[in-house]
Structures are given as C-alpha cells and as structure tokens.
Amino acid sequence: MQLPEIAHLIPDSLSIASAVLLITASFFTSAITASFGVGGGVAMLALMGTLMPVTSLIPVHGLVQLGSNTGRMWRMRMFLNKRVLLFFMLGAVLGALLGGSLVFAIPEAVLKLMLGAFILLVTWATLPKSISSSMTTIGIGGFITTILTMFLGASGPLVVALLAKTFDERKQLIANSAAAMTIQHALKVAAFGFFGFAFAQWLPLIMTMMLTGYLGTISGGKLLGIMDEGLFRTIFKIGVTLLALDMIRRGLGF
Numbered sequence: 001m002q003l004p005e006i007a008h009l010i011p012d013s014l015s016i017a018s019a020v021l022l023i024t025a026s027f028f029t030s031a032i033t034a035s036f037g038v039g040g041g042v043a044m045l046a047l048m049g050t051l052m053p054v055t056s057l058i059p060v061h062g063l064v065q066l067g068s069n070t071g072r073m074w075r076m077r078m079f080l081n082k083r084v085l086l087f088f089m090l091g092a093v094l095g096a097l098l099g100g101s102l103v104f105a106i107p108e109a110v111l112k113l114m115l116g117a118f119i120l121l122v123t124w125a126t127l128p129k130s131i132s133s134s135m136t137t138i139g140i141g142g143f144i145t146t147i148l149t150m151f152l153g154a155s156g157p158l159v160v161a162l163l164a165k166t167f168d169e170r171k172q173l174i175a176n177s178a179a180a181m182t183i184q185h186a187l188k189v190a191a192f193g194f195f196g197f198a199f200a201q202w203l204p205l206i207m208t209m210m211l212t213g214y215l216g217t218i219s220g221g222k223l224l225g226i227m228d229e230g231l232f233r234t235i236f237k238i239g240v241t242l243l244a245l246d247m248i249r250r251g252l253g254f
Contacts, residue, residue, distance in 0.1 A: 011056075011201045018051040019205055026209040027216035030068045033156070034174070034220025041065050041156040041181070042243055059192035060202050062149075066185035067210030069178045072217045076175035084166060087135040088180050091142025096150070096187040109251045116247035124237075138166065142180070149184050150191065156181055157243045 010019045025047050033040030045061050052060065073080070141162040149155035160177045167173040193199060199206075 010205060013053050013056070014051065014205070022048065022051065022205065023208050023212050026064065026068070027212040027219075030072070030213035030216030031220035032216075033068070034072055034217045040068070040216075056197075056202065058150075059189065059197045059199065060206060062185045062188040062192065063199065063202075063206050064209045064213065066182060066189055067206070068213040068217065069182040069185060071210075071214040072178040072221075073175065073182050075217060075221060076171060076178065079169075079172045079175035080179055081167075081172070081176055083135070084138055084163070084176060085179050085183070087139040088142035089183050091139035091144075092146040092180075092183050092187060095143040095146030096191060098147075109253065113248055113251035116244040116251060120241065120244045124241075138162070142183075146184050146187060150188055155184065159184070 010016060025044060029040035029044040029047075031040070032043065041061075044064065045057070048057055048061055141159075145155045145158050145162065148158065156177070159180050160173065163177050163180065164173055167176060189199075
C-alpha cells in the first residue's frame with residue numbers, strides 16, 4: 001500500500017509518523033502491563049497526549065485500552081473471580097451513570113492529587129483483609145475508579161492497587177485487573193459514543209493498535225510466568241508508587 005493510500009486511513013489531525021509511533025508503542029505498553037500489572041495504560045496516555053488532539057485523547061485511548069485489556073483478560077480467563085468482578089461492575093455502572101456531572105465539577109488538578117494520594121494509601125497502608133477485600137469495598141472502588149477514568153483516562157494504577165488487597169497471587173491480580181478495566185473502558189466508550197464522539201475516523205488506527213497490543217500482551221505474559229512472586233510484588237509497588245507521585249506532581253503544577 002502506497003503512502004497516499006495509508007494517509008487516507010489516518011485522521012487528518014495525525015501524521016503518518018505519529019501513527020506508526022503509536023502502533024509500535026501499543027506493543028510495548030501492553031507488554032509492560034502484562035508483565036507488571038500496571039503502567040502501560042498511563043504510558044500510552046502520556047504519549048498520545050503529545051501526539052493527538054485533546055478532544056480525541058480520552059475516547060480513543062479508552063477504545064485502545066478496551067482492546068488491550070480484553071485480550072489480556074481472555075488469555076488469563078482461568079484466573080478470573082466472577083463474584084469480585086460482579087461487585088466491581090455494579091459499582092462501575094453507577095460510577096458511569098452518575099460520574100459525569102461530578103467529574104466536571106472538580107478541577108483536574110484536585111482529582112490528580114486525590115488519585116495520587118489514594119493510590120499511595122491503598123498500596124502501602126496495612127488494612128485488615130476483611131475490610132480491604134470485602135465486596136462492599138470492591139463495589140465502592142468500582143464506583144470511584146470509574147468516575148475517575150471518565151476524566152483522567154487511565155485509572156489502571158488505582159484499580160490494580162485496589163484489587164491487590166484481594167488477590168495474593170500475581171496471575172489472579174493481573175487477570176482480574178484486566179477484567180475490571182475492560183468493564184470500565186467499555187462503559188467509557190459507550191458513554192462517549194452516546195454523546196456523539198466520531199470513532200469511525202479513528203477505527204483503522206485503533207484496530208491496528210489493538211493488534212499490536214495483543215501481541216505485546218502475549219510477550220509480556222511469558223515474562224509474568226517466569227517472574228519470582230516476591231520480585232513481582234516489589235516491582236509492582238515501586239511502579240505504582242512512582243506513578244502516584246507523578247500524578248501528585250502534575251496536580252501541584254510542577
């Protein structure tokens with residue numbers, strides 16, 4: 001296919017070089033999340049924010065991440081906990097229905113500070129497991145994180161930090177986090193579609209990014225299978241903490 005023909009498949013607001021960079025990055029960011037449970041979605045959001053119009057950023061990122069998380073969930077479906085995901089989904093649906101007005105009433109900087117602080121709390125605080133892993137906590141977490149993802153785009157670190165208190169084994173954690181984020185991104189994409197976002201012009205790019213993202217998930221999943229549990233937990237906590245501190249930094253305007 002010649003370059004002029006390829007250009008027809010790319011939105012006018014995006015260059016061919018930028019599209020190639022996003023397609024390539026989708027592979028590596030999916031591999032990161034499949035390996036460490038967190039980080040890929042935030043990294044992709046940051047890159048897309050430098051290359052795409054702000055008005056298209058959250059809906060396009062949401063659909064790309066829907067594909068990435070669906071692929072990861074499918075490959076690890078034997079580790080899913082249906083009861084936990086049901087309570088998470090109930091909270092997520094309420095968050096999607098009620099979150100729009102609340103999100104736009106709170107300044108973005110304040111939301112980033114709140115999100116960063118809460119990630120640090122749930123990652124490092126020692127709570128009784130009966131509280132931190134209760135179905136009520138899971139449902140409330142689904143509600144809050146879905147509200148946040150409608151505005152911030154990537155709530156993966158918070159979702160993983162929430163579910164890390166419920167699942168001790170890393171494959172269960174990553175599988176159920178992927179399922180929870182699949183639910184969230186599906187609700188977000190549906191909401192943006194309802195409000196009239198034109199996904200059609202972005203679909204060729206999104207579908208290609210989904211494909212490379214799935215290949216990245218396969219590669220990252222192989223690393224996950226051979227990684228020591230203690231090493232995984234250490235890398236996970238460090239990664240989540242760095243992401244939370246960066247959110248707080250951006251919330252403070254630095």
